[in-house]
Amino acid sequence: MTTYDIALIGFGGVNRTLAELIATRGERLRSELGFGLRIVAITDLRLGSLVQPEGVDLSVALKLGGENETFAAHGGSADTNNESVIRNCTADIICEATFTNPDDGEPAVSHVRWALESGKSVCTTNKGPVALRGAELSALAEQNGVHFEFEGAVMSGTPVIRLAKKMFAGLKLNGFEGILNGTSNYVLGRMEAGLDFHAAIREAQELGYAEANPAADIEGYDVQLKVLILANELLDAGIELKDVHRQGISTVTPEDIRKAAREGRRWKLIGAAGRNPDGSVTAGVSPVALPLDHGLAGVSGATNAVSFETDLLGAVTISGPGAGRVETAYALLSDIIAMHAARTEVSANA
Numbered sequence: 001m002t003t004y005d006i007a008l009i010g011f012g013g014v015n016r017t018l019a020e021l022i023a024t025r026g027e028r029l030r031s032e033l034g035f036g037l038r039i040v041a042i043t044d045l046r047l048g049s050l051v052q053p054e055g056v057d058l059s060v061a062l063k064l065g066g067e068n069e070t071f072a073a074h075g076g077s078a079d080t081n082n083e084s085v086i087r088n089c090t091a092d093i094i095c096e097a098t099f100t101n102p103d104d105g106e107p108a109v110s111h112v113r114w115a116l117e118s119g120k121s122v123c124t125t126n127k128g129p130v131a132l133r134g135a136e137l138s139a140l141a142e143q144n145g146v147h148f149e150f151e152g153a154v155m156s157g158t159p160v161i162r163l164a165k166k167m168f169a170g171l172k173l174n175g176f177e178g179i180l181n182g183t184s185n186y187v188l189g190r191m192e193a194g195l196d197f198h199a200a201i202r203e204a205q206e207l208g209y210a211e212a213n214p215a216a217d218i219e220g221y222d223v224q225l226k227v228l229i230l231a232n233e234l235l236d237a238g239i240e241l242k243d244v245h246r247q248g249i250s251t252v253t254p255e256d257i258r259k260a261a262r263e264g265r266r267w268k269l270i271g272a273a274g275r276n277p278d279g280s281v282t283a284g285v286s287p288v289a290l291p292l293d294h295g296l297a298g299v300s301g302a303t304n305a306v307s308f309e310t311d312l313l314g315a316v317t318i319s320g321p322g323a324g325r326v327e328t329a330y331a332l333l334s335d336i337i338a339m340h341a342a343r344t345e346v347s348a349n350a
């Protein structure tokens, strides 16, 4: 039976939860999916780096995280050493889950590039590399005969990108609109229930929904990246970040929310893209007071939903978790499962 060796880059909420899933469900995954997973390296800004080709002891690694604790006391180093670990470790697959940088995608873009250049497949939940360097990195993966998967970059573990690519074959997609950020949707809902804006953000942080800098959620940067990913991956839009108009929810006041409620409306942060008659695509993100009978008005909490406009089926809507540590760790697992399926198909056809 195949065992895939994994390196985790970034050991925060998502990659820690992936490690927990591997520790607690490894045997079940092995019997159900026909492959095993072994973590052979971890790097993290605070903990440093740990490389153990025979397999990291997760019962030890998962307990680390206290102030001043590093991997140095456990056979590793206090230095992060990302490039050397990514290039030289024995992993088959690199799981990149460091913070999303909406400006240039770094350092995650470099992490992905180093991995692909050294013949390792990558799965990531990091929106930066996918939105800002997606085409280049996918081409690099192909040149090196490896995989670059990123299902968790949009709507966490809810299948959207792969599902739309596979299941919408034969349809023409003319656009989409959706709620694509769990944090801002959660915050708007909590404000509607009377909670203070900052207290609502703190709750979203505690629940593991928010970005390292929650301004990315609140000011619409996160949705801007997700709209860019969906537009380029599914509509072949060929657009850049500057082409996606951005406005977040920080301008929506408690009074706006009360007024909308009186009028039978509810504020939502909507990301959308649509094909113009000349084939070009217009895309943006902005807060909208939707009428309560709108299909997206009832999507609450950290749930996300995206409605695709297709030529033969009309609107097709996908809804599910949009954030959360477990939900997003599952996205990485689904990427690994997709890589295994592709590899199995290639060997069956050889």
Ligand SMILES: NC(=O)C1=CN([C@@H]2O[C@H](COP(=O)(O)OP(=O)(O)OC[C@H]3O[C@@H](n4cnc5c(N)ncnc54)[C@H](OP(=O)(O)O)[C@@H]3O)[C@@H](O)[C@H]2O)C=CC1
Binding pocket: 009, 010, 011, 012, 013, 014, 015, 043, 044, 045, 046, 080, 082, 097, 098, 099, 100, 107, 125, 126, 127, 152, 153, 156, 208, 209, 210, 211, 212, 322, 323, 324, 325, 328
């Ligand atoms: N949480 C969610 O619901 C979702 C998250 N995502 C994306 O997944 C990624 C991970 O999210 P999450 O786990 O919640 O975030 P966290 O902030 O919990 O974890 C990120 C980890 O990466 C570490 N890190 C930062 N820079 C580096 C670096 N250069 N080298 C090594 N480690 C580094 C951080 O260390 P330190 O804390 O010291 O900075 C932290 O431990 C993000 O890109 C996020 O946008 C996508 C979908 C949903």
Ligand SMILES: N[C@@H](CC=O)C(=O)O
Binding pocket: 153, 155, 156, 180, 181, 182, 183, 184, 209, 210, 211, 217, 222, 322, 323, 324
């Ligand atoms: N911070 C993001 C996490 C997923 O991308 C969100 O709240 O949606």
